[in-house]
Amino acid sequence: MKKYTEMNHDELLALKKELDKEFEEIKAQGLALDMSRGKPSNAQLDLSMEMMDVLKGDSNLKCETGVDCRNYGVIDGIPEAKRLLGEMSEVDPEHIIIYGNSSLNVMFDSIARSMTQGVMGNTPWCKLDKVKFLCPVPGYDRHFKITEFFGIEMINVPMTPEGPDMDMVEKLVSEDDAIKGIWCVPKYSNPQGYTYSKETVERFARLKPAAPDFRIYWDNAYSIHHLYDDNQDFLVEILGECVKAGNPDLVYKFTSTSKVSFPGSGIAAVAASKANLDDFRNYMQIQTIGHDKLNQLRHVRFFKDLEGLHAHMRKHADILRPKFELVLDTLDKELGGLGIGEWTKPHGGYFISFDSLDGCAKAIVAKAKEAGVVLTGAGATYPYGKDPKDSNIRIAPSFPTLEDLGKAAQVFVLCVKLVSVEKLLG
Amino acid sequence: MKKYTEMNHDELLALKKELDKEFEEIKAQGLALDMSRGKPSNAQLDLSMEMMDVLKGDSNLKCETGVDCRNYGVIDGIPEAKRLLGEMSEVDPEHIIIYGNSSLNVMFDSIARSMTQGVMGNTPWCKLDKVKFLCPVPGYDRHFKITEFFGIEMINVPMTPEGPDMDMVEKLVSEDDAIKGIWCVPKYSNPQGYTYSKETVERFARLKPAAPDFRIYWDNAYSIHHLYDDNQDFLVEILGECVKAGNPDLVYKFTSTSKVSFPGSGIAAVAASKANLDDFRNYMQIQTIGHDKLNQLRHVRFFKDLEGLHAHMRKHADILRPKFELVLDTLDKELGGLGIGEWTKPHGGYFISFDSLDGCAKAIVAKAKEAGVVLTGAGATYPYGKDPKDSNIRIAPSFPTLEDLGKAAQVFVLCVKLVSVEKLLG
Ligand SMILES: Cc1ncc(COP(=O)(O)O)c(C=O)c1O
C-alpha cells in the first residue's frame, strides 16, 4: 500500500470515503470495549487464587523471628518479606522497607514527606519558592498527577529507546537546584516498554545534582514482567551503581506485587540507602503502627522466593504474550508502511506506545470512543495532560479477552487511518 | 491502713524498710513482664482465626456491585464494607470512606493534607506562621506525636470524667484562629476510659471556632469495645449533632477494626460530611489507586453486620474483663485509702489511668522496670512527653496472661507505695 503522506488529494478523498463506510459499519455493531486499563485480566488473577488458601484458621501466623503477624509490631516489614522483595529488587534485605498495598502510595508519601519535612535534613520543599521535577515523556500519568497535586513544576524530558535524554538530564540537574527529582520507570517503561540502557543507568548514578536533596524516583514497577523467556531486557541495578559512583543516597527504588499477585491487594516496597531509609522510617513510625503483616506473610508463603516469582510471571506472560502479539500484528498489517504512525514493540510490561501524525491523537481517541472503544485519554502520558504534539496514545492490551482485543485493535487502526486522512486533507 | 499522708517521719521510715525488703525479694525473682502495650492478647487474636478461612481459592471475590475485589478499582471502599463500618460508626454508608489497615494512618494523612493542601479551600497550614491543636490530657501519645511531627503547637486541656474541659475548649477555639483542631478519643478514652457526656458532645457540635478550617479529630477507636453487657457507656453520635447545630463540616470521625479483628491487618474508615469526604477523596485519588478490597471483603464476610461485630466483641470482653478486674481489685486492695494514688474504673476500652502523688510517676515507672515490669513511659500521655505534674501512668492490662498480670500488678502497687514513701520522706 502507498504511504498516505504520498497520496494526492483525490486519492485521499477516495480513501476517506471507503474508511468512512467501514467506520459506519463498525459503529453500527455497538461495541463496548476498553483498551485503556493497565490491569491484569481475570485469567491472570486466577493464577494467584491459591494465595487465598496459604493462611488458614489453623496456620502458624508467626514470622521467622517469632513475631505474631496478627498483632501490632514490626514497623518496616517482616524479614522474609524483605528478603523476597529484596530479591525482586536485587538489593540486600536491609536496604528494603515493606509497605502496604500500593507503591504509588509510597511515592506520594515520599513527596508529601519532602514537602513538609524535607529530605535528609534539607529545607522542606513547602518552604521553597519553586520546586521542579523532570518528567521523561511520554510517561505514567499518575506520577505526573502527584507532582502536579503538590504544585511542583514539571519539565518534559524526551524519552529515547535507551531511556531519558541524559544530556538534557545532566545539564538541567547540575544547573538548577530547584530540580528535586525525576520520575523514572526504568524497565518496560509505561507506556513505551523501553528499558534504560547500561549507559543511561551509569549516567544516572553519576549525576551531580545542584540540589543536595535531588532524588531519582526509580519506579521499577515492571522489573520481572517479561513477555518472553528468551528475549528479555536487562536493567543494571542502580543502587549498587550509585554506591560505586559515590552517590549512595541519590535514588529511591520502588516496587510492588500489584501485577504479580493482586492489584490493590499486593505488597509494596522501597529500596534505598540506610540514610534515606531512616528518613522514610522517621516518617512512617509517626504515620502508622505498621503495615499489614498477614498479607506480607501470605505473599511469602505463596511465592516462597525469586524462583517462585519468576515461575509465576511466566504464567502471566503466557496470557499476556498473545495479546501483545495480536495488537502488534494488527498494527503491522494495517498500518505498516503507511507513514501515519509508529509504535513500540516491548519485551515486557503492560503497554504499547503509539505515536500518530502530529495533532491526531485526541481525534483518534475521540473517534474510537464513538465506535465504542475506550482508549487512555490522549495527553495522559504527559504532565498536565498536555502532549505538545498531540500524537501519543497508550495502548493497554492486558485486560480485554483476546477476542475483544482483536475487535478493539481493528477499531483502533481504522480510527488512525481515518483521522490521518482527514488531517492530510487539511 | 493509715493514710501515708498522715504518717509521721518514723512511721514512714519503718514502712520504707519493710517495702524495701519486699522490693528486694520481688526483684530477686527476675521477672520480665509488660503492662505497657495496648494490644490484644493471643487468646483475643484466636477469636478471629476463622477470618483466615472466609476467602478461599474457589470463593467468589466480587463485591455486591459485581466489582472484582482482586483487581484495581473502587477508590473509597466496597459498598458492603461502607455499610459495616457505617453501622459501627452510626452513620450512613455514603458518609464513609474505607481506608487501609490503620486509622492512625488516616489521621496522619489528614494532618499532612491540611499542611500542604489546606482544608476545604482554606490556606494550607504550612503557609501559616502558627498552627495549634488542643490536646485533652492525659491522652493518646501517638496523636500527640503526629502534631508534634508537623510542628503544630499543642495546648493541654484537662480531661474530666465528662470529657475535655469544655469551658476552656469553647473559649480557646472561639478566640484563636490558629487553633485548627482537637484530638478526641470520645469513648472509653485512652488512657482514662472516660466517655464524653451528652452535654460535652452537644457543646462540641455547637462550637463556633474562629478558624473556618478547625476540625474535631474524633477518634472513636473504642466505640464497641465494652467490658460489660449491662454496664456500658453511651456516646451521642456527633456527626448528626453537628448537622443539627448547623456545623455539618466540623468533625472527622475515625474508626478501625484493629482491636476487633487483627491490629495492623484490619480495615479503617473515616466518617464525615460530603464536603469533607470530597476533600479526603481529592487527596486519596492522587495518593493511591485504591486500598485492599480483599481485606474489606474478608472482614464483611466474617462479621456480616453490626450484630456480628457485637457478638464478637462480647468474646473479647470475656477475655479482657477478668484482667481489668484483677488490676482494679489489686489497686483497691493494696492502695485503697492510702492517699497515694487515684485511678479510673472504665467500662470498656484498653486502659486504666493511674495518678500518683505529684512528682512520682517517672520514679514509679523506673522502679517497676528495676523489678522487671515494663510500664508505659511516664509522660507519654502528655504532649511532648511532658506531664507537668509527673503523676499520670497508663496501665494496659490486655496483653499479659492473667497470671503474669497478677504479678505485674503486685509489682506496680509495691512501686507506688515505695516511691510515695520516699517522696513523703522528702
Ligand atoms: C509505572 C507504574 N508505577 C506504579 C503503578 C501502580 O503501582 P501500585 O499498584 O503498587 O500502586 C503502576 C500501575 O499501573 C505503574 O504503571
Ligand SMILES: Cc1ncc(COP(=O)(O)O)c(C=O)c1O
Ligand atoms: C485511641 C487510639 N486510636 C488509634 C489507635 C490505632 O488505631 P489503628 O490501628 O487503626 O491505626 C489506637 C491504638 O492503640 C488508639 O488507642
